[in-house]
Amino acid sequence: MRFDAAPGVVTAGVAVLEDALRVQGAEVTPVAWRPPPPGTADALAAIDAEAPNQRAVARLLAARPFLVDVVPAREAVPALAAGRGLLHAGPPIGWEDASGPLRGAIIGALLYEGWAADPGEAAALAASGGIDLAPCHAHGAVGPMAGVVSPSMPMYVVRDEESGTVARCTLNEGLGKVLRYGAYGPEVLDRLRWMERVLAPVLRAALRRHGPLDVRALGAQALQMGDELHNRNRAATALLLRALAADLVEAGATADVFRFVDGNEHFFLNIGMAASKAAADAARGEDGSSLVVAMARNGTEFGVQLSGTGDRWFTAPATVPDGLFFPGFTAADANPDIGDSTITETAGLGGFAMAAAPAIVRFVGGDVDDAVANTLAMYGITLAEHPAYQIPALGFRGTPAGIDATLVVRTGVVPAVNTGMAGREAGTGQVGAGLVTPPIACFADAVRALAAIGSGPGPGPDRGGSP
Amino acid sequence: MALLSVPGAHVVPEARDALRAGLHVMIFSDNVAVEQEVALKAEGARRGLLVMGPDCGTALIGGVGLGFMNVVRPGALGVVAASGTGAQQVACLLDDAGVGLRAVLGVGGRDLSEEVGGASTLQALALLDADPGTQRIVVLSKTPAPAVADRVAAAAAACATPVTLAFVGPGRPDLTAVAADLAGDAWREPHWWPAPRERGHAPGRLLGLFAGGTLAQEAAAILPRAAITDFGDDRFTRGRPHPMIDQRARLDAIAGAGAGDLLLLDVVLGHGAHPDPAAELAPAVAAAVDRGAAAVVALCGTAADPQDRDRQAALLVAAGGSVHLSNAAAARKALELTTAPGDDPPAAGEVGA
Numbered sequence A: 001m002r003f004d005a006a007p008g009v010v011t012a013g014v015a016v017l018e019d020a021l022r023v024q025g026a027e028v029t030p031v032a033w034r035p036p037p038p039g040t041a042d043a044l045a046a047i048d049a050e051a052p053n054q055r056a057v058a059r060l061l062a063a064r065p066f067l068v069d070v071v072p073a074r075e076a077v078p079a080l081a082a083g084r085g086l087l088h089a090g091p092p093i094g095w096e097d098a099s100g101p102l103r104g105a106i107i108g109a110l111l112y113e114g115w116a117a118d119p120g121e122a123a124a125l126a127a128s129g130g131i132d133l134a135p136c137h138a139h140g141a142v143g144p145m146a147g148v149v150s151p152s153m154p155m156y157v158v159r160d161e162e163s164g165t166v167a168r169c170t171l172n173e174g175l176g177k178v179l180r181y182g183a184y185g186p187e188v189l190d191r192l193r194w195m196e197r198v199l200a201p202v203l204r205a206a207l208r209r210h211g212p213l214d215v216r217a218l219g220a221q222a223l224q225m226g227d228e229l230h231n232r233n234r235a236a237t238a239l240l241l242r243a244l245a246a247d248l249v250e251a252g253a254t255a256d257v258f259r260f261v262d263g264n265e266h267f268f269l270n271i272g273m274a275a276s277k278a279a280a281d282a283a284r285g286e287d288g289s290s291l292v293v294a295m296a297r298n299g300t301e302f303g304v305q306l307s308g309t310g311d312r313w314f315t316a317p318a319t320v321p322d323g324l325f326f327p328g329f330t331a332a333d334a335n336p337d338i339g340d341s342t343i344t345e346t347a348g349l350g351g352f353a354m355a356a357a358p359a360i361v362r363f364v365g366g367d368v369d370d371a372v373a374n375t376l377a378m379y380g381i382t383l384a385e386h387p388a389y390q391i392p393a394l395g396f397r398g399t400p401a402g403i404d405a406t407l408v409v410r411t412g413v414v415p416a417v418n419t420g421m422a423g424r425e426a427g428t429g430q431v432g433a434g435l436v437t438p439p440i441a442c443f444a445d446a447v448r449a450l451a452a453i454g455s456g457p458g459p460g461p462d463r464g465g466s467p
Numbered sequence B: 001m002a003l004l005s006v007p008g009a010h011v012v013p014e015a016r017d018a019l020r021a022g023l024h025v026m027i028f029s030d031n032v033a034v035e036q037e038v039a040l041k042a043e044g045a046r047r048g049l050l051v052m053g054p055d056c057g058t059a060l061i062g063g064v065g066l067g068f069m070n071v072v073r074p075g076a077l078g079v080v081a082a083s084g085t086g087a088q089q090v091a092c093l094l095d096d097a098g099v100g101l102r103a104v105l106g107v108g109g110r111d112l113s114e115e116v117g118g119a120s121t122l123q124a125l126a127l128l129d130a131d132p133g134t135q136r137i138v139v140l141s142k143t144p145a146p147a148v149a150d151r152v153a154a155a156a157a158a159c160a161t162p163v164t165l166a167f168v169g170p171g172r173p174d175l176t177a178v179a180a181d182l183a184g185d186a187w188r189e190p191h192w193w194p195a196p197r198e199r200g201h202a203p204g205r206l207l208g209l210f211a212g213g214t215l216a217q218e219a220a221a222i223l224p225r226a227a228i229t230d231f232g233d234d235r236f237t238r239g240r241p242h243p244m245i246d247q248r249a250r251l252d253a254i255a256g257a258g259a260g261d262l263l264l265l266d267v268v269l270g271h272g273a274h275p276d277p278a279a280e281l282a283p284a285v286a287a288a289v290d291r292g293a294a295a296v297v298a299l300c301g302t303a304a305d306p307q308d309r310d311r312q313a314a315l316l317v318a319a320g321g322s323v324h325l326s327n328a329a330a331a332r333k334a335l336e337l338t339t340a341p342g343d344d345p346p347a348a349g350e351v352g353a
Helices: A015-023 A041-046 A050-062 A100-113 A119-127 A186-210 A215-223 A234-250 A255-262 A269-282 A350-356 A358-364 A368-378 A405-411 A440-455 B008-020 B034-047 B084-096 B119-129 B146-158 B175-186 B213-222 B248-254 B277-290 B309-318 B327-338
Strands: A008-012 A027-030 A065-072 A085-088 A132-135 A154-160 A166-170 A292-298 A301-306 A314-317 A322-325 A382-391 A397-403 A417-422 A430-436 B002-004 B025-027 B058-061 B064-067 B074-081 B101-106 B136-142 B163-168 B206-210 B227-230 B262-268 B294-300 B321-324
Touching: A008 A015, A015 A027, A015 B002, A015 B064, A041 A405, A041 A440, A041 B008, A050 A269, A050 A382, A050 A397, A065 A186, A065 A215, A065 A269, A085 A100, A100 A119, A100 A186, A154 A186, A154 A269, A166 A269, A186 A234, A186 A255, A215 A234, A215 A269, A215 A382, A234 A255, A269 A292, A292 A397, A301 A440, A314 A440, A322 A358, A350 A368, A350 A382, A350 A397, A350 A417, A358 A368, A358 A430, A368 A397, A397 A405, A405 A440, B002 B008, B008 B025, B008 B034, B025 B034, B034 B119, B058 B084, B074 B084, B074 B119, B084 B101, B084 B136, B084 B175, B084 B213, B084 B262, B084 B294, B101 B119, B119 B136, B119 B146, B136 B146, B136 B175, B146 B163, B163 B175, B163 B213, B175 B213, B175 B327, B206 B213, B206 B248, B206 B327, B213 B227, B213 B262, B213 B294, B213 B327, B248 B262, B248 B277, B262 B277, B262 B327, B277 B294, B277 B309, B294 B309, B294 B327, B309 B321, B321 B327
Parallel strands: A008 A027, A008 B002, A085 A132, B002 B025, B074 B101, B074 B136, B136 B163, B206 B227, B206 B262, B262 B294, B294 B321
Antiparallel strands: A065 A154, A154 A166, A292 A301, A301 A314, A322 A430, A382 A397, A417 A430, B058 B064, B058 B101
């Protein structure tokens, strides 16, 4: 402490005291402070997550996800090996609470698997409880939009070579009328069958020829080419196709495979999601950590999970994204936020990397300054800057990575999420794209629960402990 | 360094962040759990950073007052204060005696409690002892827990710089006596302005309405039978500004004084405090005096304070009060006015220098 010179003073709180310092010639750096949501003060005071957060985020950042295989879901996910089970996006939900797109995707999956003969029968089967529904996240998987996975669907398998964590995701169907947006017409089912019978086998063969594909390196390169890897995957898709092209040809890929990939700007997305999931799952299970390891929506609720709160979901009603609509659609046609693709933001991509992708604003709305501002704001709620994912326009600064739920609650700054918008009615498909404002209530609940674990007598039931 | 004055319920994470950013922290906020205070001070000590507070109202570092601090002349005396207004009172009286200050390091009112163990007091002592510009140190606190007092005394004895331990409270020297002791030969009795019309004995209630906690305690020690309210106490400050900034609660209380009552008020000047307290208080006091009340004011400030001490005094005197730069003197004046002729003055006789 120096007694000879006026101190520089960082202030938070009463303006009168700040002014008094200025009058006396001190250099004052005021910090914007606002009260956190009611009922969180005690939890925020009790949680001191610095050490566990550093351990958890270190695993998130150290992850080296590689695409290692393409296999049917029944092989990739043990829970789908037998019986009639489906995975879905977001926190747990049943048919009765499911929104239009999720219901549509469930109907489509039941038709695709041959478990129902027509949409009416499929809906009745799902409504009767004859289908086991579980979140993708509970089975080491993620799914975009409705995120419905049935046993016959092919899935990417991504393994984090650092931790050994494995994550899975389905293959991307393209835009328009597709299952993940709740469409289940004949063309949707035909496409799914083609993907199962033609696309997946040749991808698998090509990948085996190529060897494990470094998804992080590919993503890092795509960020430098203007993708943010959630709603813009144009560069990553091109890079992927380039990397696998020779092996695809040698594996016997026909022109329709190349045309399909060329016609789908989001073809890479599902691989990136699995890579993000592998990294986020590697960061799970750190006692006391407030690191967010999952953000996901099921079309009805937005849910989060923390590293230190086990498999418990903290949910709040999902909101409708704000953005641009495809011709012929308006906000009235949009379903509340849906999908596991927010795993990209969880890992420091998507909305967090928007500054790398100025062109994205043509798809989600706003202007380039907004994109940069979104990324900059995220540094305030994250624990680290990603060592591999860098933003050229910010001097190759690492993307803000590793959301700290306590910082979200303290600052009121919620994660910036880019997303597609599904039509409200089952079968409509995608109606637009935009930005989502995640509800802060689920972060507040998660923080309270983390504090309760810390002050409790021992592991709570949510962490699998016994009294 | 960091100065935190967000509501106490929210200050702990901010203080933690400041420490982890390598900043000394002054926590102006009150309403912080003692176990949180202990944890923050332990972390500060580990990092070699001083945690001043919670409930630390006053500091002076590098010539800059933090929180509530008067404009005092520079000097060589370092003050470690568990008492904000106590430090202000001593600083102001010393300033009038020509004695300047090197620094005031507040530690928060609970620092010398059993639980906190004098953690910040010991650190602040070490910081001042290591400062070549500090030639004398005073530790100012209400009487600490005995074990803590021993620890502080041992640390003080080990300092190369001479240290005065000034523990105030019932049966101990008051703040004015502490200042007199520190000033030595330079001391002169603090000035006071008599009321324009002395009313003599006030037979009604004695309403002690204080903004400064230590000033309230000092008055209570001198006036053990009086109803003394500390408006800066936790229970009054939850959800509202400190009474040195927002005087509304005290103005309401002044309005309750009637014929025969005696108002005893403190008015604290300096940076951080209300820019013109007498402008609000004087009309309320004048109205009370018109109703037949009497008023005694302790004016804690220096000649260099931004509020213009003489003008503040003049307004309060014009309102009908007597105004004293020594809080103890004001309390004794109140005692004199409320002691009926022929009564023995109460136990307050033991208090004082």
